[in-house]
Amino acid sequence: MTKLWGGRFTKTAAEWVDAFGASIPFDQELVFEDIEGSKAHARMLGTCGILTEEETNKILQGLQSIQKKVEKGEVEFSIALEDIHMNIEKLLIDEIGPIGGKLHTARSRNDQVATDMHLYLKKKVKMIIEAIEEMQQALLHQAEQHVETIMPGYTHLQRAQPISFAHHLMAYFWMLERDKGRLKDSLKRIDYSPLGAGALAGTTFPIDRSFTAAELGFTNIYENSMDAVSDRDFIVEFLSHASLLMMHLSRLAEEFILWSSQEYHFIELDDTFATGSSIMPQKKNPDMAELIRGKTGRVYGHLFSLLTVLKGLPLAYNKDMQEDKEGMFDTVATVTGCLKIFTGMIVTMKVNHMNMEQATKQDFSNATELADYLASKGIPFRKAHELVGKLVLLCLQKGCYLTDLTLAEFQKASPLIDEDIYNILSPYEAVKRRNSDGGTGFQQVRKQIEKAKKLLHPNL
The missing domain is CATH 1.20.200.10 (Fumarase/aspartase (Central domain))
Incomplete structure (x- = not known):
């Protein structure tokens, strides 16, 4: 097949060379965008007086006809024509004659x-x-x-x-x-x-x-x-x-x-x-x-x-x-x-x-709650961290968790620990109490959910 750009060439490439250089196996994905761009280009050429009104209308009708054929699956693209642009141009020329070749005026692939x-x-x-x-x-x-x-x-x-x-x-x-x-x-x-x-x-x-x-x-x-x-x-x-x-x-x-x-x-x-x-x-x-x-x-x-x-x-x-x-x-x-x-x-x-x-009741993920509790009682956090670490070690040695310790064992570590510690160590309460902005506390979570809903549905 003679290339649309082949005027200065004396040889044609072998089929396997054409296949290597061709992009039509994948750029046919752009077929409707290519037709859309070509329609706009044709209308512009007509508006600027580069094409006559008759030529413009004929090209637009040809492109519309090609689009319908593509939508119906009636078009086969050719590797020899390299890409989607040359395939559409050849289809247009076949559809409306040599006038189709005027579409490429003032543009390049x-x-x-x-x-x-x-x-x-x-x-x-x-x-x-x-x-x-x-x-x-x-x-x-x-x-x-x-x-x-x-x-x-x-x-x-x-x-x-x-x-x-x-x-x-x-x-x-x-x-x-x-x-x-x-x-x-x-x-x-x-x-x-x-x-x-x-x-x-x-x-x-x-x-x-x-x-x-x-x-x-x-x-x-x-x-x-x-x-x-x-x-x-x-x-x-x-x-x-x-x-x-x-x-x-x-x-x-x-x-x-x-x-x-x-x-x-x-x-x-x-x-x-x-x-x-x-x-x-x-x-x-x-x-x-x-x-x-x-x-x-x-x-x-x-x-x-x-x-x-x-x-x-x-x-x-x-x-x-x-x-x-x-x-x-x-x-x-x-x-x-x-x-x-x-x-x-x-x-x-x-x-x-x-x-x-x-799972939250079978680990030490509530240890920070105990450290925060002690810090709220006036103990420097670093010291509170150390005390809680020792209590965790005690639990590991005993094969239990923090909530399994007796009040006496807690108070041996610090007399500032009171009976309310068991409520503090409850995973549910631990989550509920984390109400800093962006925290996991239920109030904060509901707050971010409401904000998210407004982002997705701004008109509600």
Whole structure:
């Protein structure tokens, strides 16, 4: 097949060379963005008098016809035509004749593909933000049900202090809120139109770049044509934000994996989000959570890959930049899928609140309560810390917990300890009393839940 750009060539590439250089196997993902950009470009050419009204209408009708055929699955793309742009242009020429070749006036594939990716990412980032909000809503719903569900809080994966299960879940709500904020902010950089920048130097035709920007819903145009076609910062930024988001999902996935194990048995995942073993009939594996944890590395890889591709490129466009798309497409699909799966896991999980509460009664996570109690009696906290440490040692030697000690044993350590210590050491009371701003106290947890609800539903 003769290339649309092949006028100065005397040889054609072998099929395997064409296949190596072609991007159509993956950039066909941009087909509707490419058609949308082409429609805007055609309307601009007509408005500026570069195309006649008849030519403009014919091109727009041809593009609309191609779009309908693509939607019906009636179009096969050709590797020989390299990419989505040349495939659409060839389809247009076949549809309406040589006039279709006028569509490429005053533009290059360089500004065309950049425009396609801006359009694509603008749409997909908004979809991901919506998916994040659905997961936040699921976390919020579970948190509302479990404000007074007590569980062990951990540091270094060792039991540290009792906390509200809702408080733990809400920590991830706020992580996702920051992820959402970063993605929303990135839309400012995505919202730029490169269309009309040409290959790198602009064009001699009297085009109106602001017209096409407005037609495509962009707020801004790139001020420098070389920057317009070579900028992939907006994709790097998206991949960076996606990596942070996946890191947060991976951390929660790890907790779900631990909590659903027999050793913890704090939650049970719905059968929909678990699998069995081919050899061990009793197994219920948290495979979906494990996959999310594993797919995090995949997204990280796409970020590092694009940074590496771009790090030594001179201006303006280079064929290396063809490698910017697959990672972007895969990240969008991966992040969207992980958010949907996680939302389902959260909504359907069973919380074993009795097991959580029981776990707080079989450890020393209430030791800080005793230290705070002594400090409130006037003992310097460092001294109180030492006294409590010795009481914990006594318990370890006796094979019991702090609440099992007699009042006489407490008072031997410090006569300031009174009978109210048993209420103070209650895990429920320990959680309830932590009412500093942002703390795990029930009042504070309800306060952050209300604030979170207003963020998700500002009009309620």
